[in-house]
Amino acid sequence: MPATPFAKAISLVTLGVADVPRSTAFYEALGFVRSPQSVDTTTFFQLSGVVLSLYGRVPLAEDAKVPAEGSGFRAVTLAQNFPTVEAVDAAYAHALSIGATPVKPPEAVFWGGYSGYFADPDGHLWEIAHNPFFPLDAEGRLHID
Amino acid sequence: MPATPFAKAISLVTLGVADVPRSTAFYEALGFVRSPQSVDTTTFFQLSGVVLSLYGRVPLAEDAKVPAEGSGFRAVTLAQNFPTVEAVDAAYAHALSIGATPVKPPEAVFWGGYSGYFADPDGHLWEIAHNPFFPLDAEGRLHID
Numbered sequence: 001m002p003a004t005p006f007a008k009a010i011s012l013v014t015l016g017v018a019d020v021p022r023s024t025a026f027y028e029a030l031g032f033v034r035s036p037q038s039v040d041t042t043t044f045f046q047l048s049g050v051v052l053s054l055y056g057r058v059p060l061a062e063d064a065k066v067p068a069e070g071s072g073f074r075a076v077t078l079a080q081n082f083p084t085v086e087a088v089d090a091a092y093a094h095a096l097s098i099g100a101t102p103v104k105p106p107e108a109v110f111w112g113g114y115s116g117y118f119a120d121p122d123g124h125l126w127e128i129a130h131n132p133f134f135p136l137d138a139e140g141r142l143h144i145d
Numbered sequence: 146m147p148a149t150p151f152a153k154a155i156s157l158v159t160l161g162v163a164d165v166p167r168s169t170a171f172y173e174a175l176g177f178v179r180s181p182q183s184v185d186t187t188t189f190f191q192l193s194g195v196v197l198s199l200y201g202r203v204p205l206a207e208d209a210k211v212p213a214e215g216s217g218f219r220a221v222t223l224a225q226n227f228p229t230v231e232a233v234d235a236a237y238a239h240a241l242s243i244g245a246t247p248v249k250p251p252e253a254v255f256w257g258g259y260s261g262y263f264a265d266p267d268g269h270l271w272e273i274a275h276n277p278f279f280p281l282d283a284e285g286r287l288h289i290d
Contacts, residue, residue, distance in 0.1 A: 008177070009193035009225060011279075011287040013158060014272075016220030032153070037279075037289045046290045048154035049194015057220045064222065064262040064270055065249045072215025075161030075202045075267065080154060104210045117209040122220065125209055127159075134156075134182075142156040144182045145191045 010050055013078065016057030017122045023054045026121050029098035048139045057122070077117070079127040081134060081142055085114045088130045092116045095128070155195055158223065161202030162267045168199045171266050174243035193284045202267070222262070224272040226279060226287055230259045233275045237261045240273070 017023040024043040028034060032052065035044040043054040061068035082088045088106045095118045096102055106116030106128060115129040134144055162168040169188040173179055177197065180189040188199040206213035227233045233251045240263045241247055251261030251273060260274040279289055 009281075009285040009287070010158060010195050010197065010223050011226035011274075011281070011285075012224040012272075013155060014222045014224065016218075016222075033290075035290045044289055046288065049286055050155050051287050051289055052155065053224075057218075060220060060222065061218050063254070063260070064272070066218060066262075066270070068218050070215070070217030070219060073161075073202075073206050073211060073213050074215060074219040074221055075205060076219055076221040076269065077159045077161075077205060077209065078155050079157040079159065079198075081156035109208070115208070117211075124221065125211070127157075127209070129156075136154075136156070140154040140156075141194055142154070142196050143191065144189055144196055145178075145180045 012044075012051045012053045014053040014055050014060060015120070015122065015124050016060035017054050017120075017124075018057060019121070020054050020056060023121055026099060027052070027054070030095060030100075048141045074124070077125045077127050079129055081136060081140075082128065082130050083136055085130050088114055088116065088128050091128045092118065095126070100126075157189075157196045157198045159198040159200050159205060160265070160267065160269050161205035162199050162265075162269075163202060164266070165199050165201060168266055171244060172197070172199070175240060175245075193286045219269070222270045222272050224274055226281060226285075227273065227275050228281055230275050233259055233261065233273050236273045237263065240271070245271075 032045040035046050038044050045052040058068045092106050100118040103117035103119050109115050113131040117125055117127050119125055177190040180191050183189050190197040203213045237251050245263040248262035248264050254260050258276040262270055262272050
């Protein structure tokens with residue numbers, strides 16, 4: 001099957017969470033705007049180019065028909081890139097101020113950028129980074145090719 | 146901190162993988178185009194509105210300064226939405242034909258859509274779905290608000 005435009009997008013990133021209202025409040029405090037398309041069991045945030053969805057961890061596993069048990073490192077991270085080092089520091093401080101779990105304070109990293117990590121209420125990892133080599137457009141989107 | 150455009154995007158989704166070249170070949174076979182910005186240790190795919198990144202599972206944990214151990218359900222899924230049920234079936238069949246692990250064959254689901262799941266070589270879950278209530282734009286991006 002040739003690649004189609006529809007096969008080139010991640011439409012949604014869904015995070016399985018223990019408590020949808022708690023996580024919704026967390027992401028709203030972070031600055032995301034809850035979509036009116038949200039329902040009691042599922043919160044949607046329309047971001048720039050992708051929708052972030054919050055859904056119960058157990059029903060998410062049930063939806064995929066896989067066991068819900070799991071622990072430790074998930075090997076998935078979500079990153080927000082910022083135009084400056086100062087914006088990274090401000091975003092990290094803001095996240096901690098609204099209850100994010102500190103994971104790694106922002107610091108200069110080997111590839112020439114500046115990056116920190118925090119975790120959401122369920123331990124989902126977010127990287128907050130400045131990459132001087134990867135420009136952002138006016139909507140904050142990353143375009144690397 | 147007020148929400149800024151830069152705080153409204155997921156810039157990158159990074160999947161920690163056991164073998165970056167193997168996973169790169171998998172996603173290329175799926176139809177994604179490897180960005181020339183990729184390096185030996187990290188593959189980037191510019192998708193519509195977000196960059197998918199493949200990085201070693203252990204260095205990804207080290208980057209966040211968290212233990213790399215983990216198992217079972219990751220409570221994160223990535224979804225591609227398609228404009229028709231037939232396109233979902235075709236995408237699922239294509240994924241299996243290039244070596245994806247079948248997880249849930251596409252079927253009608255309770256919320257009125259049609260959805261299946263496959264896993265990549267490291268068990269990362271992808272949902273392939275048609276949602277008749279959520280339109281896609283010409284680039285295949287989902288806009289729900």
